[in-house]
């Protein structure tokens with residue numbers, strides 16, 4: 875009985891920890907809901923740059939900051955600033971309410987890594 879309880883606690887702890895690492899499937903779902911209107915997953919532009927190769931161009935920290943607050947990054951980060959200066963899409967990267975959630979940003983970044 876006691877052993878089962880301890881195993882249960884370890885399981886819940888590990889499952890919770892695992893969740894923090896980001897979930898590719900959850901990221902894919904967010905992409906289809908929020909990003910697909912503007913981004914393709916190959917190298918071709920849509921209403922924003924194609925996202926193929928993005929995790930080679932940018933590291934996790936940059937992606938996390940940019941997804942959270944693109945407007946702030948465009949002001950403070952040279953790469954993001956150049957991206958905006960070269961913007962030929964007629965639309966800009968929005969600051970999405972869902973991307974204020976750190977877990978959802980991690981899911982998204984895991985998904986972007988997985989599609990490369």
Ligand code: HEC
Pocket residue numbers: 904905908909910911912913921922923924925928931932937941944957958959961963965966967968970973982
């Ligand atoms: C309304 C269109 C639109 C939507 C929706 C959108 N983006 Fe963007 N995104 C852009 C544009 C335009 C840029 C180029 C930067 C700029 O000028 O704002 C961009 C830039 C980016 C970049 C940097 C690309 C590079 O080549 O460096 C990433 C990463 C990105 N978006 C990811 C996402 C993700 C993930 C979502 C969904 C959560 C999303 N975007 C939703 C329009 C959009």
